Amino acid sequence: xxxxxxxxxxxxxxxxxxxxxxxxxxxxxxxxxxxxxxxxxxxxxxxxxxxxxxxxxxxxxxxxxxxxxxxxxxxxxxxxxxxxxxxxxxxxxxxxxxxxxxxxxxxxxxxxxxxxxxxxxxxxxxxxxxxxxxxxxxxxxxxxxxxxxxxxxxxxxxxxxxxxxxxxxxxxxxxxxxxxxxxxxxxxxxxxxxxxxxxxxxxxxxxxxxxxxxxxxxxxxxxxxxxxxxxxxxxxxxxxxxxxxxxxxxxxxxxxxxxxxxxxxxxxxxxxxxxxxxxxxxxxxxxxxxxxxxxxxxxxxxxxxxxxxxxxxxxxxxxxxxxxxxxxxxxxxxxxxxxxxxxxxxxxxxxxxxxxxxxxxxxxxxxxxxxxxxxxxxxxxxxxxxxx
Amino acid sequence: xxxxxxxxxxxxxxxxxxxxxxxxxxxxxxxxxxxxxxxxxxxxxxxxxxxxxxxxxxxxxxxxxxxxxxxxxxxxxxxxxxxxxxxxxxxxxxxxxxxxxxxxxxxxxxxxxxxxxxxxxxxxxxxxxxxxxxxxxxxxxxxxxxxxxxxxxxxxxxxxxxxxxxxxxxxxxxxxxxxxxxxxxxxxxxxxxxxxxxxxxxxxxxxxxxxxxxxxxxxxxxxxxxxxxxxxxxxxxxxxxxxxxxxxxxxxxxxxxxxxxxxxxxxxxxxxxxxxxxxxxxxxxxxxxxxxxxxxxxxx
Amino acid sequence: xxxxxxxxxxxxxxxxxxxxxxxxxxxxxxxxxxxxxxxxxxxxxxxxxxxxxxxxxxxxxxxxxxxxxxxxxxxxxxxxxxxxx
Numbered sequence: 103x104x105x106x107x108x109x110x111x112x113x114x115x116x117x118x119x120x121x122x123x124x125x126x127x128x129x130x131x132x133x134x135x136x137x138x139x140x141x142x143x144x145x146x147x148x149x150x151x152x153x154x155x156x157x158x159x160x161x162x163x164x165x166x167x168x169x170x171x172x173x174x175x176x177x178x179x180x181x182x183x184x185x186x187x188x189x190x191x192x193x194x195x196x197x198x199x200x201x202x203x204x205x206x207x208x209x210x211x212x213x214x215x216x217x218x219x220x221x222x223x224x225x226x227x228x229x230x231x232x233x234x235x236x237x238x239x240x241x242x243x244x245x246x247x248x249x250x251x252x253x254x255x256x257x258x259x260x261x262x263x264x265x266x267x268x269x270x271x272x273x274x275x276x277x278x279x280x281x282x283x284x285x286x287x288x289x290x291x292x293x294x295x296x297x298x299x300x301x302x303x304x305x306x307x308x309x310x311x312x313x314x315x316x317x318x319x320x321x322x323x324x325x326x327x328x329x330x331x332x333x334x335x336x337x338x339x340x341x342x343x344x345x346x347x348x349x350x351x352x353x354x355x356x357x358x359x360x361x362x363x364x365x366x367x368x369x370x371x372x373x374x375x376x377x378x379x380x381x382x383x384x385x386x387x388x389x390x391x392x393x394x395x396x397x398x399x400x401x402x403x404x405x406x407x408x409x410x411x412x413x414x415x416x417x418x419x420x421x422x423x424x425x426x427x428x429x430x431x432x433x434x435x436x437x438x439x440x441x442x443x444x445x446x447x448x449x450x451x452x453x454x455x456x457x458x459x460x461x462x463x464x465x466x467x468x469x470x471x472x473x474x475x476x477x478x479x480x481x482x483x484x485x486x487x488x489x490x
Numbered sequence: 491x492x493x494x495x496x497x498x499x500x501x502x503x504x505x506x507x508x509x510x511x512x513x514x515x516x517x518x519x520x521x522x523x524x525x526x527x528x529x530x531x532x533x534x535x536x537x538x539x540x541x542x543x544x545x546x547x548x549x550x551x552x553x554x555x556x557x558x559x560x561x562x563x564x565x566x567x568x569x570x571x572x573x574x575x576x577x578x579x580x581x582x583x584x585x586x587x588x589x590x591x592x593x594x595x596x597x598x599x600x601x602x603x604x605x606x607x608x609x610x611x612x613x614x615x616x617x618x619x620x621x622x623x624x625x626x627x628x629x630x631x632x633x634x635x636x637x638x639x640x641x642x643x644x645x646x647x648x649x650x651x652x653x654x655x656x657x658x659x660x661x662x663x664x665x666x667x668x669x670x671x672x673x674x675x676x677x678x679x680x681x682x683x684x685x686x687x688x689x690x691x692x693x694x695x696x697x698x699x700x701x702x703x704x705x706x707x708x709x710x711x712x713x714x715x716x717x718x719x720x721x722x723x724x725x726x727x728x729x730x731x732x733x734x735x736x737x738x739x740x741x742x743x744x745x746x747x748x749x750x751x752x753x754x755x756x757x758x759x760x761x762x763x764x765x766x767x768x769x770x771x772x773x774x775x776x777x778x779x780x781x782x783x784x785x786x787x788x789x790x
Numbered sequence: 791x792x793x794x795x796x797x798x799x800x801x802x803x804x805x806x807x808x809x810x811x812x813x814x815x816x817x818x819x820x821x822x823x824x825x826x827x828x829x830x831x832x833x834x835x836x837x838x839x840x841x842x843x844x845x846x847x848x849x850x851x852x853x854x855x856x857x858x859x860x861x862x863x864x865x866x867x868x869x870x871x872x873x874x875x
Contacts (some may be wrong), residue, residue: 111567123568123569123572123573124569124572126568135603151572152568152569152571152572154564154565154568154602155602156561156564156598157594157595157597157598157599157601158594158595160558160594160595161558161560161561161564161594161595161598164554164555164558164561164564164565164595165561165562165563165564165565165568166565167554167558167565168529168552168554168561168562168563168565168566168567168568169565169566169568169569170565171552171562171565171566172527172566172569172570172575173566173573174568174572174573178566188581189557192554192558193767194557195554195555199554215552221527228633252733261532275699288537296505301527301550301551301566302550302577303524303527303549303550304528306547306548306549306551307550307551308540308547308550308551308552308553309550309551309552309553310552310553310554311541311542311543311545311553312536312537312538312540312541312542312553313541313542314541314542317542318542399705417754425617460786469647483723490636
């Protein structure tokens, strides 16, 4: 049913509809409205789950790991420092232990200096942890991605955790019309969780053993990578099935917008894509042939799909709400896009923008297109040079 | 053939000969029985008992990280509770994981009052990484990060008084100390803890780590552990709902007897006795004796 | 052998590791002195001692020769002897 709802509350509704048995979280701006809403749902008996109000993010995900290992579907949400970064060690661990945990990330900048506002540094920084990463553009998409994430994560040829990322405040605190499926519909889409193995006194196993070097460690890492590659197909299949049931298709890891005959293409993740689409419409009206390839699945990285989408486009501008400090291209996404189109002669540039909540306007997108046309890139965009 | 059908901790593990924690693992599982899920921290016991694929654990066992066992156990317990399952949840973690790096997760788990039993095997230093000091290292013990030297008599801080000052203060249902020197007592306390609702804590002295403490061979594990109790530097006691309910009484021996046998205290005796420091350690034992009332009076 | 997902394994393989090979001294029991108190069975960190039908048995596949049993035997019935290998 279509409702006007705050992004965080829509995410909480989605989490509830997935019937987690254990919810464990620590309040961290801008994720707080999600966990507050879930706490209300448990308090009101709307959600039959154990809600663990833990003392830190380290514990939040550790609790989820324990519950998942014991056979429960679990949910958590987090953000940034204090949050995702404090649980970083567990993030890696959960993937290695192959627990299909789904966690929402309300994207936020990392200090220092302190900023509570949005960029995507937090989740991007954990791109190597073994989780799949989904990025939502609007409240509807990020809501739907939770259902898809659980479905994909729990496939026995995947068994990996996943982030559902969405821009903090910009999406988490924005009211938008959103179609929330019914419980019956989600039950039909997402069956109860069937663990591949679990902690059970009737059939004991040891989980998370020590891999004595040099015999097994590399093979386990290889297996996790293979599983994450397979997660791509599972996400796509779940996205397709979701589309068939609900009319919103998410079978693609990317989404192309006005890419036909484009001379310059933007690549972006998250809410920024809305602004970019509007800017493209205006640019097209002015005769500038621009297009967008939105990345919906950042891990596993959909290199083939991106290469196909960018084929024949001379200039590509990757809009980065992150910075890989000290790297040549500056952004973390750019090098992967560049790698995807290597040998094609396409020029790929990164533009670091919007850090710490700096506003990104349509005219900025247009200016970046001009920079890309001139071959100027791999740079910060929009610095206040007067304070430097 | 040796009958191992009733044993839940398998042989073939890679602990040193005479290892106190290895013995403790056996004893704990005798106390819990098979309807248990064990949550381990990173540490010596985890490494020597689970080199893939040779697990020594015949009960469900999980290891995640060094510092998060209490939180993982909280999650396991929440899942069991939600599904009306009956397994007991037991953490088994070393003193570094407990006294130092895991304190945050322990505090949260005990505050929330999960129905778990947290057992610390206390060998008084980070043994797995090469005998570095922890908050459980006793005063004046020489470790690789608190070495005795020209200006140092070893670890400059007293052993953190964790069970009463921190766990009991969190409202733990049951807090106890035990020692591998008294195996039946360990088993009894474990059984009591797992059958007591709420968060329970047992700290078991698993001396000596013959590797980490040095100066004696593995056969003296239990002998040295007994001396720790007899001199008053380790006290076996129980606290139920906040009150001290039992403490093992002893006819005390001087702390020298216990200290002298161990390489980690050798600097207090060679090249000559550092009487002032030994007196300080004796004072710690005397204070323990007074606090817990462990001295057997002449007429008893 | 296929890897088990998440570095997990079922029990049963620990006994592949025959720790008896570490041993230098082996325990020998004098049943004339043994009072069958069970202490050696209880305190063996290797689960390598059992008492069955009035006999004390050492599992030399796993006994590391630490000698805790001999030291704690109140009847002094166990001695550790250098092993001929």
